[in-house]
Amino acid sequence: MPEIEQPSQPQQNVVSSAAAIAVDEKAALFGKYEVGKLLGCGAFAKVYHARNIRTGQSVAIKVINKKKILASNSNLANNVKREISIMKRLRHRNIVKLHEVSASKSKIYFVMEFVKGGELFAKVAKGRFSEDLSRRYFRQLISAVGYCHSRGVFHRDLKPENLLVDEHGNLKVSDFGLSAIAADQVRADGLLHTLCGTPAYVAPEILAKRGYDGAKVDVWSCGVILFVLTAGYLPFNDPNLMAMYKKIYKGEYRCPKWMSPDLKKFLSRLLDTNPETRITVDEILRDPWFSKGGLYDPATINFYEEDDQEKINEDNKDDPKMSLNAFDIISFSSGLDLSGLFDPSPNSAEDEQRFLSRESPEETVAKVE
DSSP states (O other): OOOOTHHHHHHHHHHHHHHHHHHHHSSSSSSTTTEEEEEEOOEEEEEEEEETTTTEEEEEEEEEHHHHHTTTTHHHHHHHHHHHHHHHHHOTTBBOEEEEEEEEEEEEEEEEETTTTBBBHHHHHHHHOOHHHHHHHHHHHHHHHHHHHHHHEOOOOOHHHHHEEEEEEEEEEEEOTOEEEEHHOOTTTBBOOOSSOGGGGGHHHHTTTTTHHHHHHHHHHHHHHHHHHSSSSSSOOOOSHHHHHHHHTTTTOOOOOOOOOOHHHHHHTTTTTTTTOOOOOHTTTTTTTTOTTTOOOOGGSSSOOOGGGGHHHEEEEEEOOHHHHHHHHHHHHTOOOOGTOOOOOOTTHHHHSSSEEEHHHHHHHHHHH
């Protein structure tokens, strides 16, 4: 007699699995994330690896200490708000994705894409890259930077430590804590004036303290990054900070002998101390060194996501200030107002409730509208 399938065992497994998920959700962060090992930490934040217990997806959770930021008496609170608004608007394959933001009385949580390969800095620290490999990473960097600029965002702290590499060897730009939004921060003279950035990667016009174009200082930083990738060391370096700034201001650097003539010429245009004559992103795409090699396809350097082109065209019909100021769009919705994230008052409603936005940026904006 043939055996008859018994439905009781699968049903038992389903019940057991459901019960296990229920138990996991109680122990998980926000009933959703199983927090794992510490990936890194700084003065005000820690980053953990975590797993979405419902989907199995790996994520990185950046936990920011609100009390430490408020006690610092600096602009860090505004930087965090700005970072949220910026990352919410950026959806590009070479930029780390922000999945959701949550806040409690003492902490702010950024749930982001987990990039398995780690920092580009760790890879180049083991030795310089070939020009072909450097070109691959640099093209992806320019694709991301050009996209940011098209959305009115300037990173202002580009360096290998803020560039991650996934398991497929694709570059991802991260850490928008010092970024600027053109619509909000550009003064009447059309320039930015905040002094920020990492010393070895900062552009000379920032040092001059006379205002600067956010796009042009990002291009300078990209030039320093390319030099580091192909040389294995910094173009401007000195144990004395002021001496290093002097070298940057004068553009004093030497290319190693193993660099190709095309690369040396390209670097001279990227590291042009005059921002008015410095190469632009559009000109970078046409540079001989950048476009060298049969694997290069100009169509792969997009300043938008392919599935987002329709949305961009629609945005362009609207008031440009509205399409750029994502933070304002988010703030229009009750329950999504980020203005109370750093309210120090213990009696404020924001301290008693947890801010949570689990939808994608597109879904969030759709709900607001």
